[in-house]
Amino acid sequence: MNFFTKIDISSSGARIDYKSRLAFFGSCFADNISAQFASRKFCVLSNPFGTVYNPLSTAMQIKAIANGKIFGEKDVFLDMRGLWYSWDAHGSLSGVTREECIAKLNAAAYESREFLQNADTVFITLGTSFVYFLKESGIAVSNCHRQNPNLFIRKMISADHVAEALKSIVQDLQKIKRQDDSGNRDLHIVFTVSPLRHMSDGAHNNTLSKATLQLAIDKLITGYDRHAEGTLANPAPYISYFPSYEIVMDELRDYRFYDSDMIHLSKTAEGYIFERMAETYCNEETREAIRKVEKFIKMANHRIVDSQAPATQEFAQKAIEQAEELEKEIAGLSLEEDKRKFQEIIANV
Secondary structure, eight states: OOOOEEEEEEEEOOOOOOEEEEEESOOOHHHHHHHHHTTTTOOOEETTTTTOOOOHHHHHHHHHHHTTOOGGGGOOOTTTTOOOOOTOOOOGOOSHHHHHHHHHHHHHHHHHHHHHOOOOEEEEEESSSEEEEEEETOOSSOOTOOOOOOGGGEEEOOHHHHHHHHHHHHHEEEEEHHTSSSSSSOOOOEEEEEOOOOOOHHHHHHHHHHHHHHHHHHHHHHHHOOHHHHHSSOOOOEEOOOOOHHHHIIIIIIIIGGGSSSSSBBBBHHHHHHHHHHHHHHOOHHHHHHHHHHHHHHHHTOOOTTTTTTTHHHHHHHHHHHHHHHHHHHHHHHOOOHHHHHHHHHHHO
């Protein structure tokens, strides 16, 4: 008798290894999963404009990157607390001065464009169909920044509206990729729905919201003709769906896989979803490489009590040698940060 429902995941043409450049946009679930890859030393770009939950704002951010937008004075505002914010970005990009906020926005756009031009796989994680719009302009905002609620209209957008935003994301990522001079034109875009429930909307509205996102992704994928959208010189991206939401709802339905708030996922659950992603997008050689990197990281994170002790010096030298061996063995792997840490320990004797 089988007491476990395992979600079948369709095979994917996307292949991830340590030479891959991976970008993540979307909800806090995107932050959490990108951290799983980054902690295993993959090359990752994660939410350059900060966490964003709705698809319209994600589309606007990627369009700004694709169009080479230069943020200026009209893109920021001063709130009553004396900080400068942008409706297009998370509060982490705020500034004490207008110039600081604008500089952060332009740095994020520039660095993102540089990364995405050479990206191999982009994960788009959708959190909710509910969107806040400014009453005055009707423009969707990425974050309300705890401003006066009377400034906004909040509503759940339709599946068609979401699908239009997702199509815009695909087109703009393709546009960015065309700017790559290396000749690497292949790009895989993976859509997924965050399994984190927005219970502040109520259980029923959360279900409707997630279903709307699912319908929109399905509409995009079933109506997508990659050959018609691109050319031999500039091929259109591959697009697919990863069932994060279904994995949590079925495979991880027990509350022991949740954090103490019973809404966010535990580290165990996030690790399991990473494993399912690795099964889907990494071949056995890469999965073995991941295991070797995990073993090295566990050793490298060993707590050092006395950095001056001879045993610690020997440990640091051994760690550097192991890091160099792994870098030679695994193409694309960089352990520079770890090597630098141990080199500093040796240098400080």
